[in-house]
Amino acid sequence: MAIEDRLDALEARLQAAEDQLAIIRLLSTYGPAVDSGSSREGAALWTEDGVYDVGGMRRAEGHDAIAALYDSQGHRELIFRGSAHLTATPRITVTGDTAEAVGYSFVMLRSHKGWYVWRASANRWTLTRTPDGWRIVERYNRPVDGSEDSHATLRHGAK
């Protein structure tokens, strides 16, 4: 292969690897942000009109609405009790400037005698490349409760 072609191929392949790592990093920022009261930083993981569709709770749209979730009385009770919003490394599929990630998240909560799994969720994130890096367009989140909705969410990650 000609040198130019090898460079082109390397640049494209490296971009794909960087995209996966950038999305892993973006989603790994979520817990530290929302468990430390950094509500704006948590919301800023989404695009400006991004959507967080939280099963069984509500659908928040845009930075203000998403940050309001983390500023709510309910969320603040969690973080002052001691919460770990764990996003497990999901299965990521990048297609040009958009991406999909499918996987689990858990909220571990402190009780008087240790910690327990307060919530286990199935998630499908759709993401987009922006001038500032990857951002979440929508996070569709459903509790792992055996429902068709939760199964359908996960099925996106099995194809």
Next chain:
Amino acid sequence: MAIEDRLDALEARLQAAEDQLAIIRLLSTYGPAVDSGSSREGAALWTEDGVYDVGGMRRAEGHDAIAALYDSQGHRELIFRGSAHLTATPRITVTGDTAEAVGYSFVMLRSHKGWYVWRASANRWTLTRTPDGWRIVERYNRPVDGSEDSHATLRHGAK
């Protein structure tokens, strides 16, 4: 270094990074597949004659036998109750066209009052590069129960 040599070195290093990411992605597909009833997709993570050696349960060999685990009555009870088969990002070592991954997996299960850790396992995956990407040759899985067998499994990841 000459341009050709730099290109050769870049291609080899990038391949190594891509291999790690591909194996992380393969193993991250497991949970979404088996928790959503996508039994064939779950089995297809293995080579055609791949082995899933599930400690305390059985040893399944080949796609049909592995898919049968996920189609079993016991497994279906888990997924309709609400299960999260979490594969934590393992410690991956790639050597040419084979690889080893060592790490933990957990099954989080819904109960009437939340979720709990139904199973915690030590795993050693051996993997191979195929024309269709990385596949599992063997997944050796043992419950985290203090046994020498579980310790020996993890010790592979400590070297």
Next chain:
Amino acid sequence: MAIEDRLDALEARLQAAEDQLAIIRLLSTYGPAVDSGSSREGAALWTEDGVYDVGGMRRAEGHDAIAALYDSQGHRELIFRGSAHLTATPRITVTGDTAEAVGYSFVMLRSHKGWYVWRASANRWTLTRTPDGWRIVERYNRPVDGSEDSHATLRHGAK
């Protein structure tokens, strides 16, 4: 761009991706090491004078002191009961030859009727590049207990 410049850029970008993967791998070695009684291998993830500041327990400095934590009676009781020291993939920021990682770790412990979350922690690792690869300079670890100390630890990962 000239060929030399493209090669330079590729080498720098690839190095950054490799660094992230190397740190993920280093931290993924922790659990398999300390849960299998491989105390020296666990301590060797730190630099020779590295620090493990374990909230509510002690501050261990250097390989001998860190290995002593894993050889202690208390730790050995955990691993013979069945423990999984899970390091979730953290949020990693590499700056030249140093790096920071912020995220969660969990100890899952076997009881007579399954497993439970024995400890959930917030962590901030500072790391350095050595001739032998990345090593931990300090691991600052605090239980997820709603304290300002735990929140401040996580806040490093939200910026």
